[in-house]
Amino acid sequence: MKDLKVLKKGQEFLKIALINLALLLVFLELGSLGWYLVKHKQFFYTREKTQDKSALGINLEGVRLNQSIVERFHPFFGFIQQPSADFRPGFKVNNYGFxxxxxxxxxxxxxxxxxxxxxxxxxxxxxxxxxxxxxxxxKYLKxxxxLKDKEFVILSFATGGYKQPQQLLILNYFLALGQxxxxxxxxxxFNEVALSNLNNKNKVALAMPSIQHISPLANFANNSLSTKAMEATLRIQENKxxxxxxxxxxxxxxxxACNALTSVYVQHLVNNYKTDVLKFEEERTNKQKDDSGSVIYINSNKSVLQxxxxxxxxxxxxxxxSIFMHKVLSASNVPYFHVLQPNQYYQxxxxxxxxxxxxxxxxxxPYAKSVQIGYPALFKKFPNLxxxxxxxxxxxxVFDNNKEAVYVDSCCHYNKAGEVIFSNYVGRSILESLRKDEARSKKK
Known part of the structure; x- marks a missing residue:
């Protein structure tokens, strides 16, 4: 009889546990439905499914899912991204790393x-x-x-870390190829002052490509990347x-509920990835004490410039x-527009x-001081330009009258709202300039 009572109590306990578990799952699902509705502005079960991983509601800013975190040497450009056919829907890292x-x-x-x-x-x-x-x-040019009947094709010759004279060299290279x-x-x-200042602090010639990007490539080539950097590289690859x-x-x-829990897990992995990238960046930019035996030659300065x-x-x-870019393009009557980008560290x-x-x-x-000193130095060149x-x-x-957030990181990049504001400014300004050129031509 005792065993029977224990068995009945056990069954009752199991029923209660199962009922509580079922209720927990129901409440978890209801809570997750509400969370998804607030975050995505649509009902989960009738959501529009996407194959674009960047549209899943996870902040993947700065995560190179389909790219190596280390660039590749290029004999003319300095460095490029590793070409890859699988970047994101509609895009690839093309044959020249753009x-x-x-x-x-x-x-x-x-x-x-x-x-x-x-x-x-x-x-x-x-x-x-x-x-x-x-x-x-x-839309502005039309x-x-x-230009109203033109089919506009946007060709990017830009890559993270590029600074003058890389733009000038790349332009001339592709014009020579018949582009x-x-x-x-x-x-x-921004890069011209922020990254060039890092060059200066490392006694590297200012006009050389960014030491932040070239130094780790040189370390790889010389087989001198630190153990900590290599460990961070492995963790980054595993996390990706x-x-x-x-x-x-x-x-x-x-x-x-699956969506909510998986989202939290993915964001945790992304945060770990970003932490390891910061550790890798810190380690990989440590310059060798003696680089006289390096197979990579980088022009240097004898001392840090004031x-x-x-x-x-x-x-x-x-x-x-910029002046030389304009000169080579004006020879073929190609309009050239130079935009000084906004940055949060310039007040x-x-x-x-x-x-x-x-x-x-x-x-x-290290970017704040560079921008605060560097941007006024750029302004002084406006009359010459x-x-x-x-x-x-x-x-x-351009962002002065906007109250919502426009920056996505502590460097220089903009979110979608920022891109819209910046794009409209560039579009309006170019349209206005071209209209003025048309008016002057008609007067002649």
Missing amino acids: ISPYDYPFKKTKNNQFFIGVFGGSVASDYAIFQVQNQILP QLPG ELDMVVNIDG TRINQALSSLQNCSLA DSVAFEEMAGNWAKS TKRVFGEAEKQIAFNKET EKNNINILNAVN
């Missing part, structure tokens, strides 16, 4: 095609991707009678595999490179919200 739907040089297939080349660093690369996807600049261009937009300024697997699981979730001398040289390189009248401050500013960054007929667009104030 994020684009096309390999280069790209030839016109229709008489009405209008090729716009975009040059610069990562902000310019993001801008080019955004234009391909949203066609904001083309307001001109002579056709009908307009060029060069978006720069886990992130890709988890994102695939996220795409196939049939319950809202800020006043260094930033004047940086600004001079920036301006002269304007913009008021940052507390949440954006946490994202956009880093007290430890204008004297040489450069269409210089000063975009530093």
